[in-house]
Amino acid sequence: MRDDPLYLEPRLDPRTAALLDSAPLLHTLVDALGSPLNVLLPDRTADNVRRFRAVLDHHRLAGRIFFAHKANRSSSLVRRLTTTDADIDVASLDELRHALGSGFTGSRIMATGPKDPAFLWLAVRGGACLNADGPAELERAAALVRAHGLPRVRVLLRLSGFETSGTRRLMRESRFGTPVKSLHRLLDVLARHRDELEPIGVGYHLDTTSLDEKAAALEGCLRAMEELRVHGFRPRVIDVGGGFGVNYLAYAAQWERWTTELTAAVMGSRPPLTRGGHGYGLRVENGTLKGGLSLYPAHRPTAGAAYLDELLSLPAPSLGRPLGTLLLESLYDLYVEPGRALADQSGLTLGRVLEVRPTDSGESTVRLAMNAGDVGLEDHGVLMDPVVLPRDPAPPGAQGPVGQVGPVGQVGPVGQVGPVGQVGPVAVHLMGNLCLEADLITRRTVFLPRPPRPGDLLAFANTAGYCMDFGATHAQQQPLARKVAVHEEAGRWRWCLDEEYWPFDRTGEPQG
């Protein structure tokens, strides 16, 4: 068992799996548009919206589902969402412009995060809801409304620092939001600006995977709503933010085995699993394991809409009844802001294999026509194997004619992978195309079921949430990934450039 390849196979929904089965199409796209290439599946994002809506319906809650735009820069996702009942949450001036330009009206937009003057101005001007960070921001928004005679702006108060009863919960400090203890400061501003600001509710956005912490925060919001009522406001929304998570891997057992082997490698009881023995946050001191595993929990039994369902089903720490029941009974609407979870299975990133170089350690180095910024799995601590899409569909091991590999001419010699004739699993290290020692697609030794060859594509599945373009830059003037949007129509894949995508077909009819 110990020597079996330590696969971390990605979870693929049927649509993504079907797309990966269409390797010739993907090769054609990369041939035409270059490597790396991002492929978006906007229909899947719409499916994810329905899943979240089903959870709200199940709890009989009214509410809104906001796509957190920062998870992906794609136009196709945003434009597709305009046709669903989703709203959008934007965190910069350009995201706001993009949302407006894609067809979202101000009533369906929420502005979150740090706001510079231009962003705040356009948000208030456009009638977006403000997710307000603190009293100063409320003052600035009120001043804009007054100075320009604008309609009252809807505001949600972002709160933090929730108290727990019984046991004290130490929380990670957040830069954002107003501590619940200082709620009175927000109320003072609101009281002075009743004509300019319309507080529709309160919310939180906690950076944690812990349901208990979120339950404490949600209960804190219920109490804060009472405060607002006592002060004569009519709030009716609680915003529980995002952080519902994604399950990236197909098999829990692979994840558990890999993390255990990593622990063993850090402890020195097996060979390293990573380049340079990197421990992903773990280290040894005096024979004892220290540090924390700085990896995304890549296999999660409960993620996305199911996580929200679990949160709503959880009893409130001190009020006792399930949180969903309390929201419903209090006649409150629920806002959620999933980014990663709404983009789940909504896109993949393709990179062409440029060179496969055997090393003395027996593990090959695979150089890709992409870099670590193009597929930010490592940056976000997500470990997941790429899927090999052979250039040559001939049976593995058969040598394809060299001249047929790729139109760009980046052809490495074939047959250099591992021992001669090796066709089974191989251990490889994935390198990027930057002239930097640090440009590793992943620090992990990746096991692939067959040796990749120059011209093959490696498909990184499920990158649409934060891993696709979040860190992509023009460093060293390597090309940035182009984006295409694909959808299925009458059993065939249709594709267009991401910026050419609109949610109707070329005849103007809604997509079939």
Added chain:
Amino acid sequence: MRYDNITDAIGDTPLVRIDPEVHGLRHIDLYAKLEMLNPFGSLKDRAAWSMTRRELAGAKERGETIVELSSGNTAKALALIAGLHGLPFKSVTNRMRIPEIKDLLLLLGAEIEELPGRSECLDPTDTDDPLTLFHQRLSRPGGAHLHTDQYFNALNTEAHATGTGPEIIADLDGRAPDWFIACVGTAGSSTGVARALRAHDPAVRVVGLVGRKADFIPGIRTVDEVQEVGIFDPATYDTLEAVGADEAIDGMLTLLRRCGLLAGPTSGAAYFGGVRHLRALDAELTERRTAVFIVCDRVESYLDYVRQRRPDLLGRPPVKNSVATLTDTEVRSAAVVDVEDAQKWIAAQRPLVIDLRGPFAYAALHIDGSVNIVDELFEELLRGGLPFGKRQPVLLACPVGEKSARYAALLTRMGHPDVRSLAGGIIAWRDAGAPLVRD
């Protein structure tokens, strides 16, 4: 047996033979070391006392707080010892998942700090876990803490090397058992007992049991988590095997129902994992051998743990007059009344208006004159029969009119002639602009 102090009652726990009929081993005598009979209820009494006894006087003088990273039994024992000696006690943990123990600790006067969960948006440059940061805070000069540090404290191990281990040998008439089976938490008991037994007879085999990774068994660490324990040394164990939560509960049931031992899930894991390990060896044996496992604590605190994983074990007979027994037809035929008619009906007939929502929501806004009976209480109330006369008309209200329709159907089945449900519930009432009050 007369003691001057409850801490004198720590140790000297019984060693009880498990009936071979139960475990089915033919050549191995299996004994349970009943550590749950320690005065504070667990094996950890020994470690807690061992780590504090020499420190208490000084700590009192310096006004220190006893601090431990513990999610359960160690904290319980330390809290009681701290209380006995007039010291405060604080527990810090990210593993406290047993609500009964949390509440018990609060009752004992402990202060509990829970560590935050994992970050959803990782900062890969932040590689220090919360525990490390906590340790750094504790070791800052000027802090008035007595940090017992069970995962690294040699006195934890020593308690078992000088107590638990020798007691087992004494009770086996001066022989060490052939196998010693222990679950690995702090590794203190397994390491200490193993040391004592092997000093007596180097041939003793030590079986360490860890939790399966995806599962959670209170008090046991997983195969990765044991690496974080300073006392843990893989060389202590001849084998490390994993036990799942379900198996632990199965083992616990055997101890409870067939052995008369009020043992908790960790003990169940020790029994289950022990018997599983020994069964294969038993078949090859021709002479008698002995094995000992630890029953480390009692079952009472783990009822919620069992309820979550195996609710069938706590099954209750169906109750009378339950909404769960209603048919769809009954629910559909419940009398409903829309907001406008309800307002007229209230004005004309003065029905009893019952709001089935929780008191928190009711207090914020409700229909004037309504009474609040939370659905859970209402359900209980109905088990005994109708809680109001049949001539009293009743209007039931819930958030969306779904629950109230079910209760209206149930009351109708129970013989009430005029009970109606507010269609669309309080939300429809609000949306129609009908008055809601808070008083």
